[in-house]
Amino acid sequence: MTAELVRGQNHPLSQARLEIRIAAGTPVVAGATLGDEHGTVHGAEWVVHPGAPTLPGLEVSRQAAADHRLAVDLGAMPEAVHRVHVLLALPSAGGPVRFGAVDAPFVAVTGLDGTELAGYTITGLDAESAVVALELYRRQGAWKVRAVGQGYAGGLTELLTDQGLPQAHQLANTIHEAVAQGLARAVTPPARTADGDRARQTATPAPGPEQGASATQGASGAVPPQPLSPYGTQPPGTPPQPTTPNGSPASGTSQPASPYGAQGAPAAGGPPPGHTQVPADGSAAQPAAPTAGGPIDYSHPRRQNAAPPPPPPVAPPVQPGQPARPVAGDATGWSMDERLYNQVWGMFEDLARSTAAYRSAVDFADSRMEKELDAALADPRNRIGGQGDAAREAARAKYAQLVEQARAAYDRDLGQLTAESEVVEPALPLAYARWDNPVWHGYRVPFEAPMAVRMGDLHLPECPELRIPMLIRLPLERGLWIDSGAAGSLDGSFLDSHELHGLAMDTAVALAARLLAVHPAGDYTLHVIDPAGSGAQALAPLVWTGVLAAPPAVGAAGVGDVLARLTERVDLVQMAVRGGAADSLPPGLDTSEQLLIVNDFPHGFDDRAVTQLRYLADEGPSVGVHLMMVADREEASAYGPLLDPLWRSLMRLTPVPDDHLADPWVGHAWTYEPALVPPGSQVVQQVLNQVAEARTKYT
């Protein structure tokens, strides 16, 4: 029930926890003064304003904005406070200077669930540049709201003077200064949606992908009092938006609801589906250094984190002389997700470089010893007596000493990295975690795609026990090729081709299940081509849980059908993107990302299908169609060099440990091991069941 107030009218308030929503046609400053029972404001510390945005029970935005939400908890107000005056002012820097020149501001008192209790349009303003909009006051123990609408042509200074503040002029300046700084940080607010400023949309529990796109503006309404702009930059250091995963405001705490606070809240301006792309260039987004009032906005246009990153975990104080104890997530990044990603890549680089130093030292020691031994041999004086032996002995001792030194330095580094790995591994989120990580047992369908996914583990022969998670950015830039023809694994055990193929399919299914599980419901669609049905056993978890778009395609006809559909999709999306007409896609088109698993290639493929497959591999990734081939290159040798570009364009993964991957810094050969499900574990089935359940909910 909404009461539309006129000037002077009051209305009882039944709730203590409220929001005051302000909608003005231009950025305004919002603040409030607290008064005692006589209405006296006892000093600047009784005023909430952008420079001092919080007092017990009251919080205002730090910036001027066209829309505000002030959080009010009347129960938390000090006993002495009997009156709260909500005031608006036009910012001094730029923009209109009188309320008469802009739309009449609208103020509403709403409950936490968004129901409007009372609304008031402040009309009749002219030369005024500051106005007392509402008064909340205590009357016989109960709170009421009154529409005030008292304007001041002299601006904030006059308003604050009228409230009885002696330092009014000074305080007004402080406020304007704080706002000017805020303005410099802010970006232009997006155009308001038709209804977005008046009636707050009820917080939708977990908006589905369809809602996500349209409700970005409205859904951000689930966030307590902060600028409406999804880009709303906040001063560094403010706590993250307290939102619980279902989008309702957390009760007055400033704790992020999940360790991934900035991302975990889908409602907080989550990017619409189809645009959930992390920067695809592979470079980690660098967090902007906090600048004091610089005019540059560093926010990434597509990463709409409304909240600043939660402060990184702080390493415990270090004993002098001891190496720092590692902490999970102490790398840079805007979210825990990104921090851990950067940390893992940092460990990867450190291990690569440390190993390079060690190998280089050993190589040098080797070649030096060779040389010295040769010299000892060549010196004719050494041929008699024990001199030669002594020289050789000395050369060997020098070698041993250097290698020992190098090993000591290397072991020190390995110890550091191992300790880091031990804290990082358990802290990894779903997409980065091994299948045996307990985080998978608490699986819930996520609301946002992760920035990367774990393809497996990497290690070097010097330290096989130190595993680096191989994290690959999403969306995938290249297709994947699970090589079922990799004969002879590193450990010397030879598998027959049948076993190997089975393992390859298991690897593919584990990877596909992971990709499916880390994407929001309905954002990832899985297609399978299994022409001869040979992968039926491995594919069973996908088929039984019903997460596939359609049953695995069999036979030449099935192959042709699936490929034709995906090719058409690539064509359409590409045309739309190139033509700049992304909204003219046919309405029925599935905008989710597509992953196509191809088993037994080239079985069941005719020339046309092969051409289509190559087309998908080349053009698909940029429009969200990805390929996962489970194939033995030998079996396709009949095509000759025609397919070489295809194989080259895919990222080759192996079902058994194999050292074919090089790091980007030094180029060591790293041994890759796929991320497989521990034998006997049901975790994939459980996870896929949840995925299937969530999918039926949204379709």
Next chain:
Amino acid sequence: MTVNMTKGQAISLQKNDGGSLTAVRMGLGWQAAPRRGLFGTRTREVDLDASAVLFADKQPVDVVFFRHLVSDDGSVKHTGDNLVGGVGQGGDDEAILVDLARVPVHIDQIVFTVNSFTGQTFQEVQNAFCRLVDEANGDELARYTLAGGGAYTAQIMAKVHRTGPGWTMTALGTPANGRTFQDLMPAILPHL
């Protein structure tokens, strides 16, 4: 306190308080010298490049220059190529950071060189300097001015080498000719 080094002078990189340095930066700064003539104010861009060569017992093991910005072991890092030098004065235009604690055990000398990639001689460069800075606190430890540069295109600036447990820097200041560090190898070797 800055030590203005002269050619061949060696300074120890031990700190005054006895602790040894952990990270140093070799900074290089320069300006193009204005040419006299009809269009007297016209300057030509000068591209100087700083490089560092890592030696193990007189064998070059690794090199850090504008095409290989980080040594494989990660201990020596180049901050990136600057093609035109400083428009203002004083700051480093190119810098090479050395994490002395992470330098592999077999590396015993690191030689810093400057080349004129665009081919101008040092006569055409102004205010060129090379300096060594303690990265931990930003103190300038040593500065070597390329003053009175002659008609040559490269200079072997300085080397840091292991002495006992710590490191010592020696100013070399040997002129040479060459476009990149490879051309300087014969000139470097006598200094090792």
